[in-house]
Amino acid sequence: MKNNVAELQVAALQNGTVIDHIPTDKLFTIVSLLGLKNSDLNITIGNNLPSKKLGKKGIIKVADRFFSDEEISRLSVVAPNVQLNIIRDYEVVEKKQVIMPDVVKGIVKCGNPKCITNNEPMATIFHVIDKENGVLKCHYCEKEQNKETLKLQ
Amino acid sequence: MENRSLVTIAEHSKEKILYLLEMAKEFEKKPNRKILDGKVVATLFFEPSTRTRLSFETAANRLGARVIGFTDPKATSSSKGETLKDTIIMVSNYADIIVMRHYLEGAARYASEVTGTPIVNAGDGSNQHPSQTMLDLYSIYKTQGTLENLNIYMVGDLKYGRTVHSLLMAMRHFNPTFHFIAPEELKMPEEYKLYCREHGIKYVEHTEFDEDVIAEADILYMTRVQRERFTDLMEYERVKDVYILRNEMLKKSRPNLRILHPLPRVNEIAYDVDENPKAYYFQQAQNGLYARQAILCDVLGITLDDVIENGK
Numbered sequence: 001m002k003n004n005v006a007e008l009q010v011a012a013l014q015n016g017t018v019i020d021h022i023p024t025d026k027l028f029t030i031v032s033l034l035g036l037k038n039s040d041l042n043i044t045i046g047n048n049l050p051s052k053k054l055g056k057k058g059i060i061k062v063a064d065r066f067f068s069d070e071e072i073s074r075l076s077v078v079a080p081n082v083q084l085n086i087i088r089d090y091e092v093v094e095k096k097q098v099i100m101p102d103v104v105k106g107i108v109k110c111g112n113p114k115c116i117t118n119n120e121p122m123a124t125i126f127h128v129i130d131k132e133n134g135v136l137k138c139h140y141c142e143k144e145q146n147k148e149t150l151k152l153q
Numbered sequence: 154m155e156n157r158s159l160v161t162i163a164e165h166s167k168e169k170i171l172y173l174l175e176m177a178k179e180f181e182k183k184p185n186r187k188i189l190d191g192k193v194v195a196t197l198f199f200e201p202s203t204r205t206r207l208s209f210e211t212a213a214n215r216l217g218a219r220v221i222g223f224t225d226p227k228a229t230s231s232s233k234g235e236t237l238k239d240t241i242i243m244v245s246n247y248a249d250i251i252v253m254r255h256y257l258e259g260a261a262r263y264a265s266e267v268t269g270t271p272i273v274n275a276g277d278g279s280n281q282h283p284s285q286t287m288l289d290l291y292s293i294y295k296t297q298g299t300l301e302n303l304n305i306y307m308v309g310d311l312k313y314g315r316t317v318h319s320l321l322m323a324m325r326h327f328n329p330t331f332h333f334i335a336p337e338e339l340k341m342p343e344e345y346k347l348y349c350r351e352h353g354i355k356y357v358e359h360t361e362f363d364e365d366v367i368a369e370a371d372i373l374y375m376t377r378v379q380r381e382r383f384t385d386l387m388e389y390e391r392v393k394d395v396y397i398l399r400n401e402m403l404k405k406s407r408p409n410l411r412i413l414h415p416l417p418r419v420n421e422i423a424y425d426v427d428e429n430p431k432a433y434y435f436q437q438a439q440n441g442l443y444a445r446q447a448i449l450c451d452v453l454g455i456t457l458d459d460v461i462e463n464g465k
Contacts, residue, residue, distance in 0.1 A: 114278050116259040120236055140259025141280055142161075144344075 016042075016063040018085040018092075019075075024048055026079045027058030029152065033074050033107070034060075034067065041065055053081075069099075074107050076100040077150060080134065100131040108136060108145075109153040115141035124153055157452045158265035158272040162283040162319055167326035170290060171300075172457060176447035177291050177440070179460045184442065187217035188455060188463045195248035196222035197240070198275075199231060200256040204416065204438070205275050205284070209252045212445035221248060238267045245270040250452055271452035279315050284448055285415060286319040288441040293372055295440065296411040296433060300327040304369050308334040308362060309376035309396050309421060311341040316415045317376060318345055324354075331356040334366065336392040338383055362396050368405040373398070375414045375434075377421050400425040413437050 022030055027047050036043055042063035051057035066086060075082055076098045086094040106123035117124045117140055125139035134147030165173070180186075194213040198206055201224060213220050223229050231240055237260060244251055245268040253261060254275040261274035261281070276282040294300050305324065307317045311333050321331065322345075331349065333341040333356060340358070349356050359366050367373060378396050383389040397420060398412065414422060414434040426432050450460060 112258060114256070114258050116237065116255075116257045116263045116277075119257055120238065120263065122238070122263065138259065140262050141257075141278070142259070 012090075013061050013063060013087045014090055016061065016065055016087050017067060018087060019060040019062075020057070020083045020085060021051065021053060022058035022060065022082055023054060023079055024056050024058050027060070029078050030058075030075055030082070031060065033078065033152070034062075034071060036060070036062065039065075072096060072098055073101040074104075077104055077107055077134070077136075077147070078152075100128055100134070102128055103139075104128060104136060107153060109151040110138045110141060110143065111145045111149055111151065112138065112141050112143045115143065117141075156265055156269065156271070157454060158261075158274075159283050159448055159452055160261045160265055160272065160274045161281045162286045162323045165323075170287075170323065170326065173287060173444070173447045173451060174291050174294050176450065176457050176460055177287070177443040178295075179457070179464060180443040180446040181440075183464050184215050184446065186215075186460075186463055188450065188460065189213065189216035189218035189453070192216075192218040192249040192453070193247060194218045194220050194222075194449065195244050195251045196220060196224075196275075197244065197251060197253040198222065198224045199226045199237075199260070200254050200276075201225065202254050202276060205254060208438070208441045209273075209275060209284070209445050209449075212442055212449055215442070216446055216449060218249075218449070222252075237264060241268050241272075250449060252449075273448055273452055276315075279313065282315055282319060284441070284445050285316050286323050287448060288437065288444040289316065289320050289374075289413060289415075290323060291440045291444045292411070292413055292433060292437040297371055297409060300324070302328050302330075303371045304330050304332065305372045305374060306332040306334060306367055306370040307341075307374045307376070308398070309378050310339045310382060311335040311376070312339040313382055314376045317341075317374060320374065321345055321354075322348065325352045329354060332359060332366070332370070333357070334359045334362050334396070336360065336378065336388065336396065338385065338388055338392075339378065364402040364405050367402065367410075369407065370410055371407060373406075373410060373412045375412060375418075375421055377417075377419055397421055397423060398426055399423040400429055403429060403431060406431065 024047055044061040047058045048056045080098055082098050084096040085092045104126040108126055110117045110124055126136035129135050129137050137144045196206055196209055210220050241264045250271050252273045252275050255277050258278035258280040261272055261277045265272040274281055274283055311317055380389055410431050411433040412431055
């Protein structure tokens with residue numbers, strides 16, 4: 001029954017994007033990564049909904065908003081398995097998986113306090129050296145960091 | 154514009170390393186030449202390092218360049234809150250090369266991205282120090298006649314020692330066998346052992362340090378075991394006298410063995426070793442001059458042929 005409700009709400013979107021299969025602890029990080037905090041669009045955010053894959057999941061519905069590949073690749077750092085459904089005229093016209101880019105710019109904060117990026121007004125750059133395990137290497141101080149310890153800039 | 158900066162040795166191919174060593178050899182034959190006449194070299198030391206600075210400034214002076222710079226960041230605008238970017242762009246207006254030492258990791262990389270003036274990294278925190286690696290390679294090459302197939306023994310602080318990590322990575326082209334001799338707390342970190350395995354580099358680990366362990370060494374690379382590196386001071390007390398090289402330990406060593414040390418030394422090489430012809434650490438420091446002359450020319454696009462031509 002609950003599932004039906006969730007699906008019904010998804011289907012109720014006329015045009016826009018549904019971001020699905022979000023790990024519950026990453027939901028609000030994704031809201032802020034996509035800059036939805038100060039948006040005046042029609043947004044529905046659901047959390048702790050039942051999920052076959054994750055047990056519980058978060059979901060975000062944004063009306064009349066379609067994300068660029070660059071915006072989507074940002075999510076890969078925190079939630080690589082998120083799925084995006086593109087809705088047009090009540091129909092899912094496209095499903096997009098998040099793809100881990102080779103280079104992550106200006107999203108992640110370097111964990112090394114002695115890194116230049118934590119001491120200058122500048123954007124970070126990371127090279128993705130292990131896509132499966134989410135291992136990043138700082139372009140500047142060359143220290144590696146993994147998904148579990150990542151902080152956002 | 155092509156950026157010829159030297160930020161890390163890891164970017165240099167085997168051919169490029171050998172090429173720079175050949176150039177260093179030319180400078181050793183004749184260190185004084187005016188090939189950088191009319192050029193200005195800036196030495197920006199955001200962290201004091203007298204030895205490295207003197208070496209670079211001597212290299213620049215012997216090539217006929219003028220040197221500007223600072224040795225104490227307290228006297229500069231960075232102490233007033235100026236960003237590194239602004240300092241570098243400002244100095245770029247004056248100098249043809251910027252040699253910089255900084256306490257923050259990645260500072261040299263960033264500097265090389267905000268200016269077209271070539272940057273030479275003279276040490277960025279605990280990250281990279283490529284000119285030290287070049288002089289280590291030159292010292293090995295000069296004393297052994299080759300860089301190929303050598304037994305290189307690294308002794309002391311292998312955990313925090315930036316010089317041993319850079320040397321290890323630069324040697325990957327030359328099929329070395331490494332022996333890592335260190336106390337438990339200061340062992341070679343797993344990431345560098347993984348690096349060795351990925352690149353097919355043979356290595357053996359030891360905790361004991363005596364004449365039998367080092368008998369097969371071609372190069373003995375000593376580093377300082379510092380008290381402040383230990384979390385367990387009991388452990389420090391146990392090991393502090395273990396990793397000291399004494400002259401009598403060299404009895405069984407190979408005739409071609411040479412002892413290297415990045416300096417400054419405190420007590421990890423006993424003074425009676427200095428008289429041994431296998432002691433090479435002071436010449437090693439002198440080689441730094443030639444290696445740095447080669448680096449300064451290379452970042453300006455001056456080729457080996459130019460250097461040979463100039464020496465005639």
